[in-house]
Amino acid sequence: MADLRIKIGKMLWKNPVTVASGTFGLEFAELFDLSKLGAIVTKTITLLPKPGNEPPRLAETEAGLLNSIGLQNPGLENFIKNDLPEYQKFDTNIIVSISGSSITEFSKVIKNLDKQPNIDGYEINISCPNVENEGIAFGIDKGIVYNLISHLRKITERTIIVKLTPNVTSIEEIAKAAEKGGADVLSLINTVYGMAIDIETRKSKTKNVIAGYSGIGIKPIAIQNVFRVAKVVKIPIIGMGGIRNISDALEFIIAGSSAIAVGTQNFVNPFATLDIIQGLEKYLNEQKIHYHDLIGSVR
Amino acid sequence: MADLRIKIGKMLWKNPVTVASGTFGLEFAELFDLSKLGAIVTKTITLLPKPGNEPPRLAETEAGLLNSIGLQNPGLENFIKNDLPEYQKFDTNIIVSISGSSITEFSKVIKNLDKQPNIDGYEINISCPNVENEGIAFGIDKGIVYNLISHLRKITERTIIVKLTPNVTSIEEIAKAAEKGGADVLSLINTVYGMAIDIETRKSKTKNVIAGYSGIGIKPIAIQNVFRVAKVVKIPIIGMGGIRNISDALEFIIAGSSAIAVGTQNFVNPFATLDIIQGLEKYLNEQKIHYHDLIGSVR
Amino acid sequence: MPYKLLPIFKKELINNKYFIITFSDYEMADQCHPGQFFRLKNPQQNFPILPRPFSVNNIQDKQTSFLIKIVGESTKNLFETKIGENISLHGPLGNGFKIARNKKVLIVSGGIGYAPFPFLLKKLEKAKDEIVFFHGGKSSDDIFSANVINFTEDGSVGKKGLVTDGVEQFLQKNQVDIVYACGPQIMLKKLTEICKQFNVDLQVSLETIMACGIGVCCGCAIRIVENGKMVYKKVCKDGPVFDGYTVVWDE
Amino acid sequence: MPYKLLPIFKKELINNKYFIITFSDYEMADQCHPGQFFRLKNPQQNFPILPRPFSVNNIQDKQTSFLIKIVGESTKNLFETKIGENISLHGPLGNGFKIARNKKVLIVSGGIGYAPFPFLLKKLEKAKDEIVFFHGGKSSDDIFSANVINFTEDGSVGKKGLVTDGVEQFLQKNQVDIVYACGPQIMLKKLTEICKQFNVDLQVSLETIMACGIGVCCGCAIRIVENGKMVYKKVCKDGPVFDGYTVVWDE
């Protein structure tokens, strides 16, 4: 059997397959044993509860999904009380995705979470395109990204994953700033800005007008971003954006991802992550290649 | 019958439907009368002939097309000698798409073309993602865009259309720079950076690795860009990116496009432009709305 | 809420707008409660991407059926999928209707909003309720049963007019304890206003676009007034059935 | 090159890898030349987006047929499209084979590369050529006719071995004026080396991914040596048939 173990920052994953923040939750435990995943990434948590954006929040386009959830979440306190203990039951790496509107807020969240046991890493969501002044201001400016991450680096020993937005001119610049700031891992991509209009009512299909585009339609964009970032950083990349099955996952790995995350596809086939883990073993055996040699092996 | 006429820069179009540069040519005259179009945009021409990129140059993805043609074109002289006279036979607006590696080169091309009759406008391709140092350096920097366009503005009286790339952090900044420089019209979007990998050979599916992504998969991205740009400029927008039919076209118009262009879909249904012209008349009659009132009418 | 691949057991065309699709699975049939829904998708179909939610229409002989209106790509594809081919089913999901016991019940449906009621009817009959069923549609195509009081906008079948007008008249003359309703937003909104006048309990089943169907994505939010405050609730998990008086209806 | 919607007139399954699809249209049949191709698409299928190129396999009684190998989504969809349903056809496109007259001709095909030759064969016979036809495949599934000299890699039908080995032996003993070939790149490359030794004219039909099919997009470029210089030619318009000796083969 192929060895799928991989070091992601300070974590050891039993396999390189995880889930994209906001597309997965404890509810999936009714369908399969979450311990089978290399890691679980929670939905993004903020210091205070957030009600989220006005509905409608979803629209399906011809080749993907638009969402403007607006980081709806119960807030740090409720998360620690209700959700975290449940996550901690699983024998896998728990990564808490966090966001904030200021460096102080980010710091507060991490300081609080650092007191909790069995959290293996933080994913810093600097890229969510749905919430004004939350995330977005950070993710598009390399100076701000550097400041934020180097600040957080001083606070925590745990693995810091920085999640990048594709909605920038040079994702390389942002990636390098995050690495220089002390990030252990990068994850990409967050959703692409998108919009759809109902031609009968002439209204935007999501109330928030500009939404986040995910699913198979963004896959070529995501692979391209992974490829570019992998060329300029030394830290590992968690690749995502439209991954549905093993062949999509392999594209990301060959492009330079050390691990991959399934997002929108969790809504379509909740077992997609498991299928990919299986498919990966099969591919490695067939192609007689070690997992580590596959990463970034594009010719 | 609905009145579809619209002023685009200094041109009067009989209807707001044209074709995207590089996806259309005189060859289509065998299929329908090109005079039916509001305008024809030629493929991008450079001062000297360009051989184009190494093959393979195309890959179809799950929801779109990747291309890395590399601006293959016969060069200005051959274009003027062989192609232009053919284009001039049609009773429609002829827009020549041009690109160059320096302001001087752009200027030379426009000075030459300005001596030719029956050219109605120039589309300045500052956004083609396939050719290093040609286009790409212009399209992502607002200062450079402003310099280029204000320079060209002094040279020609004809309509200047600036074609924007979506691969930037703030398309609004670039759009405003083009408008300030003296552009009469903006067209958007050019292709989105994309990439696909053959998991058997582990090679990039296009030799040039990073390619331009077009077709239905980019539609939500394009509509979003049109919406954002329409909010910050006064000049008209030619919207494109994934338009296949009347309902796609309407989304772009409602988002803020004064006219629309069909690209990749020309390869699928060469009559798509004509279908859209017909569909537009039907929609305007049914909804009892004037074309001008539809533009940017999103609520 | 299991996720299963099941072959289509039966398919019945009602007319060119509606059909019923049936699956035979004991476990599935036993778990369902009226008002709950399943997410259905033909796994062979790549686009549209998302499974679509459909209410349990009826359960008979351990067979679970869905009444489906053909409105777009997914419903068309479900219609075209042949008997014996596999469909993925995720469910039962959501809360479902609260069953009244020994009450005077009025059911009100509009168009495809009829879907969840045959199953509810069965349970209400067992609960010894006294039941009146009003259904409205555009024309005879939208009428599913002769055993209910039908209204059509064009008068082609049943009474001519809107079902809500019928309800208003009925409530003026008859005492009712609880109203169960499903249909277009505009109908439910009107119905809420009417029921309020008569102070009748009101359970409405709502629709929104859904991505996950299980409370994960927060995509299906609607506005509910709770303790005098507007909050977002999830149609998939907190609903699809809500107390009609708490819903903040769209303009 | 017209663009037409035509109903499928006939469909024949050869085995689980190959089928023949036939259209009945006089105008279309009259315009075709061997080696030319059409772009086919089921307009009901949204994805994949692009029509796919297929060589004219044969023309008989004004009916045009295509021999198609099921390799992916589009070919699968064409196979599944029912008789009577419409397919969009764009063509005939490309240059086609140059017809030799009163020559000694050798046809060499590999796998689905067999497709253009039944039609070419007809024209060559009319041109009074002396024809030998070598075809190679992986196994008996890839053999289309008992009237040609077949090679299979597994020896299940015909001679065991590669068709190119057979060609080499044949050319050592027989004089040939011209070779027509179509098949995998690796076979055509090998064949070019062989033919060179014997100084035989060589026409090869090539494949690339195509977007427009008519010379507009420049997407189907291949490398050709022209006047000692490497240039890009368009497979769709300058080809698909090229002088084998001018082709710069991939590594």
Ligand SMILES: Cc1cc2nc3c(=O)[nH]c(=O)nc-3n(C[C@H](O)[C@H](O)[C@H](O)COP(=O)(O)OP(=O)(O)OC[C@H]3O[C@@H](n4cnc5c(N)ncnc54)[C@H](O)[C@@H]3O)c2cc1C
């Ligand atoms: C809880 C619930 C129960 C339902 N029960 C039934 C039922 O019993 N019978 C029935 O015919 N229909 C039912 N619907 C509606 C059904 O889900 C839609 O008609 C279906 O999704 C349309 O899909 P489509 O691809 O055919 O059409 P599309 O062209 O995609 O959409 C047509 C309309 O369907 C709605 N829709 C689109 N995507 C979704 C989505 N992911 N989730 C929900 N709605 C969507 C939108 O309003 C859209 O305008 C129910 C919906 C919900 C939320």
Ligand SMILES: Cc1cc2nc3c(=O)[nH]c(=O)nc-3n(C[C@H](O)[C@H](O)[C@H](O)COP(=O)(O)OP(=O)(O)OC[C@H]3O[C@@H](n4cnc5c(N)ncnc54)[C@H](O)[C@@H]3O)c2cc1C
């Ligand atoms: C001039 C020409 C003539 C051809 N004649 C025949 C024929 O007579 N019979 C036959 O079975 N096949 C023929 N082919 C090949 C045929 O076009 C491909 O098998 C078909 O496009 C595969 O489509 P798919 O969606 O089923 O498979 P996909 O999964 O899309 O692709 C399978 C393979 O087909 C090729 N391909 C994909 N897209 C295109 C495209 N747009 N244009 C060209 N090739 C593509 C690629 O090599 C790809 O790896 C010909 C190709 C060319 C260029």
Ligand SMILES: Cc1cc2nc3c(=O)[nH]c(=O)nc-3n(C[C@H](O)[C@H](O)[C@H](O)COP(=O)(O)O)c2cc1C
């Ligand atoms: C409904 C939905 C909610 C999301 N919520 C979050 C979130 O809270 N935090 C975050 O970092 N990304 C969020 N994302 C982005 C995903 O994590 C992922 O980056 C993106 O969807 C691309 O992957 P995919 O195409 O596989 O879905 C969300 C995406 C969707 C579709």
Ligand SMILES: Cc1cc2nc3c(=O)[nH]c(=O)nc-3n(C[C@H](O)[C@H](O)[C@H](O)COP(=O)(O)O)c2cc1C
């Ligand atoms: C094969 C191909 C060639 C193209 N060549 C050019 C070009 O020469 N100049 C240009 O400005 N845009 C070029 N484009 C971009 C298109 O004009 C258009 O902006 C883009 O494809 C988005 O529209 P679509 O999705 O409708 O194709 C090309 C696109 C394709 C697919």
Ligand code: FES
């Ligand atoms: S559909 Fe995801 S929370 Fe309701």
Ligand code: FES
């Ligand atoms: S396929 Fe477009 S030029 Fe050949």
